[in-house]
Amino acid sequence: MTATFYEQVYDIVRMIPKGRVSSYGAIAKSLGAGGSARMVGYAMNNAGIAMPRVPAHRVVNSKGLLTGKYHFSPPELMVQLLENEGLVILDDQIKDFKTVFWDPMIELNK
DNA sequence: CCTTTGACTGCTG
């Protein structure tokens, strides 16, 4: 695979179904990157210019908090997009996070 | 080649 770590992250994120979310750590782990969750977030920084568009709004931290919302323009966009997909956001936190959580390790049968 | 940078995570007090 000539794909960089970023591209691998993008692939996983694009696979996240509508109305579901995943976490940085889970994605990193599914890539075999171990605890390099920060790298996933760092990759998301590039997601803004990645093609095709990467649904970065479906990626949150392990607690279901929209930690990266301030990287959107405007920050409220992330919440809007998630709510548009049927999710409920309460004070920057995803309601029923465990229920809508999408685990790449399981869904991709890795 | 060495340093800095993170949209994170888990443990500890």
Add this chain to the structure above:
DNA sequence: GCAGCAGCCAAAG
């Protein structure tokens, strides 16, 4: 339950 600290590791300068 919350704040602080350290570990994590790839990419960019």
